Amino acid sequence: MTDLTDLTLTEARDGLLSKRFSATELTKAHIAAVEAARSLNAFVLETPEHALDQAAASDARIARGEAGPLEGIPLGVKDLFATKGVRTTACSKILGNFVPSYESTVTSQLWRDGAVMLGKLNNDEFAMGSSNETSAFGPVVNPWRREGSNLQLVPGGSSGGSAAAVAARLCLGATATDTGGSIRQPAAFTGTVGIKPTYGRCSRWGTVAFASSLDQAGPIAKTVRDCAVLLTSMSGHDPKDSTSANVRVPDFAAAVARGVKGLKIGIPKEYRVEGMPAEIADLWQAGQDWLKSEGATIVDITLPHTKYALPAYYIVAPAEASSNLARYDGVRYGLRVPGQNIVEMYEKTRAAGFGPEVRRRIMIGTYVLSAGYYDAYYLRAQKIRTLIKRDFETVFQAGVDAILTPATPSAAFGLAEMQTASPVEMYLNDVFTVTVNMAGLPGIAVPAGKDGQGLPLGLQLIGRPFDEETLFAAGQVIESAAGRFVPPQAWWA
Amino acid sequence: MNAHTRPADPAKLIKGATGDWEIIIGMEIHAQVSSKSKLFSGASTEFGGEPNDHVSLVDAAMPGMLPVINAECVAQAVRSGLGLKAEINLTSVFDRKNYFYPDLPQGYQISQYKSPIVGEGEVIVDMLDGSRFTVGIERLHLEQDAGKSLHDQHPTMSFVDLNRSGVALMEIVSRPDLRSADEAKAYVTKLRTILRYLGTCDGDMEKGSLRADVNVSVRRPGEPLGTRCEIKNVNSIRFIGQAIEYEARRQVDILEDGGVIDQETRLFDAGKGETRSMRSKEEAHDYRYFPDPDLLPLELEEAYVEELKRGLPELPDEKKARFVESFGLSSYDAAVLVAERETADFFEAVVAKSDGGARDGKAVANWVINELFGRLNKEGLAVTASPVSAAQLGAIIDLIGEDVISGKIAKDLFEIVWSEGGDPRQIVEDRGMKQVTDTGAIEQAIDAIIAANPDKVEQVKAKPTMLGWFVGQVMKSTGGKANPQAVNALLKAKLGIE
Numbered sequence: 001m002t003d004l005t006d007l008t009l010t011e012a013r014d015g016l017l018s019k020r021f022s023a024t025e026l027t028k029a030h031i032a033a034v035e036a037a038r039s040l041n042a043f044v045l046e047t048p049e050h051a052l053d054q055a056a057a058s059d060a061r062i063a064r065g066e067a068g069p070l071e072g073i074p075l076g077v078k079d080l081f082a083t084k085g086v087r088t089t090a091c092s093k094i095l096g097n098f099v100p101s102y103e104s105t106v107t108s109q110l111w112r113d114g115a116v117m118l119g120k121l122n123n124d125e126f127a128m129g130s131s132n133e134t135s136a137f138g139p140v141v142n143p144w145r146r147e148g149s150n151l152q153l154v155p156g157g158s159s160g161g162s163a164a165a166v167a168a169r170l171c172l173g174a175t176a177t178d179t180g181g182s183i184r185q186p187a188a189f190t191g192t193v194g195i196k197p198t199y200g201r202c203s204r205w206g207t208v209a210f211a212s213s214l215d216q217a218g219p220i221a222k223t224v225r226d227c228a229v230l231l232t233s234m235s236g237h238d239p240k241d242s243t244s245a246n247v248r249v250p251d252f253a254a255a256v257a258r259g260v261k262g263l264k265i266g267i268p269k270e271y272r273v274e275g276m277p278a279e280i281a282d283l284w285q286a287g288q289d290w291l292k293s294e295g296a297t298i299v300d301i302t303l304p305h306t307k308y309a310l311p312a313y314y315i316v317a318p319a320e321a322s323s324n325l326a327r328y329d330g331v332r333y334g335l336r337v338p339g340q341n342i343v344e345m346y347e348k349t350r351a352a353g354f355g356p357e358v359r360r361r362i363m364i365g366t367y368v369l370s371a372g373y374y375d376a377y378y379l380r381a382q383k384i385r386t387l388i389k390r391d392f393e394t395v396f397q398a399g400v401d402a403i404l405t406p407a408t409p410s411a412a413f414g415l416a417e418m419q420t421a422s423p424v425e426m427y428l429n430d431v432f433t434v435t436v437n438m439a440g441l442p443g444i445a446v447p448a449g450k451d452g453q454g455l456p457l458g459l460q461l462i463g464r465p466f467d468e469e470t471l472f473a474a475g476q477v478i479e480s481a482a483g484r485f486v487p488p489q490a491w492w493a
Numbered sequence: 494m495n496a497h498t499r500p501a502d503p504a505k506l507i508k509g510a511t512g513d514w515e516i517i518i519g520m521e522i523h524a525q526v527s528s529k530s531k532l533f534s535g536a537s538t539e540f541g542g543e544p545n546d547h548v549s550l551v552d553a554a555m556p557g558m559l560p561v562i563n564a565e566c567v568a569q570a571v572r573s574g575l576g577l578k579a580e581i582n583l584t585s586v587f588d589r590k591n592y593f594y595p596d597l598p599q600g601y602q603i604s605q606y607k608s609p610i611v612g613e614g615e616v617i618v619d620m621l622d623g624s625r626f627t628v629g630i631e632r633l634h635l636e637q638d639a640g641k642s643l644h645d646q647h648p649t650m651s652f653v654d655l656n657r658s659g660v661a662l663m664e665i666v667s668r669p670d671l672r673s674a675d676e677a678k679a680y681v682t683k684l685r686t687i688l689r690y691l692g693t694c695d696g697d698m699e700k701g702s703l704r705a706d707v708n709v710s711v712r713r714p715g716e717p718l719g720t721r722c723e724i725k726n727v728n729s730i731r732f733i734g735q736a737i738e739y740e741a742r743r744q745v746d747i748l749e750d751g752g753v754i755d756q757e758t759r760l761f762d763a764g765k766g767e768t769r770s771m772r773s774k775e776e777a778h779d780y781r782y783f784p785d786p787d788l789l790p791l792e793l794e795e796a797y798v799e800e801l802k803r804g805l806p807e808l809p810d811e812k813k814a815r816f817v818e819s820f821g822l823s824s825y826d827a828a829v830l831v832a833e834r835e836t837a838d839f840f841e842a843v844v845a846k847s848d849g850g851a852r853d854g855k856a857v858a859n860w861v862i863n864e865l866f867g868r869l870n871k872e873g874l875a876v877t878a879s880p881v882s883a884a885q886l887g888a889i890i891d892l893i894g895e896d897v898i899s900g901k902i903a904k905d906l907f908e909i910v911w912s913e914g915g916d917p918r919q920i921v922e923d924r925g926m927k928q929v930t931d932t933g934a935i936e937q938a939i940d941a942i943i944a945a946n947p948d949k950v951e952q953v954k955a956k957p958t959m960l961g962w963f964v965g966q967v968m969k970s971t972g973g974k975a976n977p978q979a980v981n982a983l984l985k986a987k988l989g990i991e
Contacts, residue, residue: 081557082556082557088556090556095556098556100555100556100557101550102550102555104557204557204559205557205558205559206557206558207557208556208557209556209557209787211786212786212787213786239561240559240561241559241561242559242560242561242562242787242788242789243786243787243788243789319783320783320786322591322781323589323591323600323601323781323783325600326591326593326599326600326601327554327556327598327599327600329593329595329600331595331598331653332553332554332598332653333555342594342595342651346593366781369591369781369782369783370779370781371779371781374781374782374783378783
């Protein structure tokens, strides 16, 4: 029998249903992999007993012929999702040992469908970061290394734990969240597939908020098909989230093999940024060629307001965050550092509880919402957002089915390599991904090649609102052409 | 009518050492929406209960919790807007008002800042002297209430009770159209009446269901508006009057001493009857309002508003006009009756006969206002708890109308019904309270009195007003049951006075 952790989610599901192995066996194999990979720091909390209980229940359901769509599938959960009775911290000291009495809608749907939880995954503190280095639990190490180098690389962020765990074969899939690229960038950095669905596709209820108008949950998995299977379970209207869309959830997996024949794929000239490395440009071209050879038409398009997206994003997201994080005040739960009076308690608690990047964004957000600055910053950023949205609408109205871009401006970089860089340089990691959040559109990152040092690189496909199906179909074409990207050896174990 | 067009009324000016001053008052009323659950959560709004008994995960702002608008609170706000003859905004937006306080779990209050659900309207206020004026309503918006900090439970710590956290409030903002403490009190009273008619707020000020922020400034008549001070959270109509009077006098004293008014927020100390500074303009919060991204703009359909409009009850102004028109009541009596929906309902129940006919409205109003209200006030009872039912009072009034009993006997009968209950007609029958209209019996009594008092007979011929003495004697001898008109007529004939 092949190593159970080498299987894709879809393969594992087939194996379970044909009883080639049990959910308990599959779970045990992954628990062992998780334990052996602690040096990657992908998991911030392991829940093996919980996993084995769930696996046993799955085996019983499989035996009764009552298997759900994700029956017995071991998954990791980003620590932003509230898990009932299981510590949830958003990887921030301010939540301390917070244990929710409730389960997020997204994860509850996964358990409903039979999935097994291996534990909670590391992420940038409150999902604020692009390298998973802002986590209170320390950074995650990318299972990929440059050829001939032992230098530790970042897995990207903020869903760095999710991406690293999937790439390192510690779980068959993971939940993640994406506010400006937090699913797609780490997926690209680790050779995994990640999709941020349309805003409103997945409920935000029970997920720790970063920027409410941008946050969306989505899966990271080994293949396009696995992502489709996971997203089907994670999606759906939730009356507890007023921004959740009351639209039909298709069986996304059914769209994976649809092909791209007759589709019109747009190539936005604004994404050809100055100083783009040749290997990224080449990868982008390769993607176009693969889609074209499968019957798609490639068209040049323009999204004229793209260059304003990043600065506008870094106003809107911190503004919402500054307000969303006000509830972490030491009064009701989480960390409390006592003070002589309430103001001192607030100040000491929040100074001790939030890391530097979170503090920076709270300060930026507070500033841009202040009287006298609101119009100049927040209001203008919202206007830009409308223009960005309109750019996309114009293109889609002209018949474009999906847009192809690079996922990131570079491959994974070294741990602490950006330490001396300005925050803005780190923010540039999101340059290709933030537009999608600003417009509320779906975007998928699919690994498509390697850079000169053997590190995976990803392409991004952007779709119409609620048309994730086209992204899965086109993503599959890229995956089929480029092949899968698996770290060469488990050097961490 | 507004601050600039309403001419100064000399009667309302206050005297300073250097001349007259006009008081300008505007109010923000916080009215708790009558609803079973909170504005954005399913937790109960019930008053009382142990601290933190009515708190959902949303109210406590647990991580990842999201607000969902309560449709009933929206309907109540629209009804209130319609009752204020206001424009209903079909699109409104919820904003976050950001500030830190332990009883504000989210770190922001969800309110409506730039786009309220209700726009401009008006309230017509009648004063006791018969005068009336209109108060412009600037807006009504929905917002969350905060919890309560308890500072007296522990030597060094404060406790927080979140039962009120998230309860829906309507903030009703008036224009600065009020000119005296009495006007302000009358305005709040009227607003409260309208909301209670609508059933959108119970108006219970003791339980905090209605609180007022009062903006007060003074100026020389005809001059531009002065700097205002805002007195926060005044929770009784009497205190509103006291706070305004104190604050206006304070401002006049400062100005007359050559000082300037600092724009600030003040608190009313009910114990001392004075206002004191809470925070200055410089210390004012920067609330960093922005649209709440967890909530979509609130969109209403015209048909929905129309539906609510059709379901509105008759409001006090219309009811009052109808009472004057249909029952010939004085404006004053009508105003007294419509002040509470329950008393107006009681009045109408007394007027309505079981056979579909109607009793004389004036007579009924007289009895309800003078006898019933008088008695209820004495006992501290609400009209809904009246021991005398509408049907019983109607029967008493009928007995007077039918000349079965006199007005005086009717008062005795009212007392009996009040304390013992029973069918008034039966009581009159059983206790022999019927009025004597039999002229023979009355004549007999008169003859006896004339015979026994020859001196008085002489006197009355010289001084006809002495007739009253004879009437009294006859009534006394008939146990008060003689018909006074018959007594009068017969006495005049027998004594030979015209």
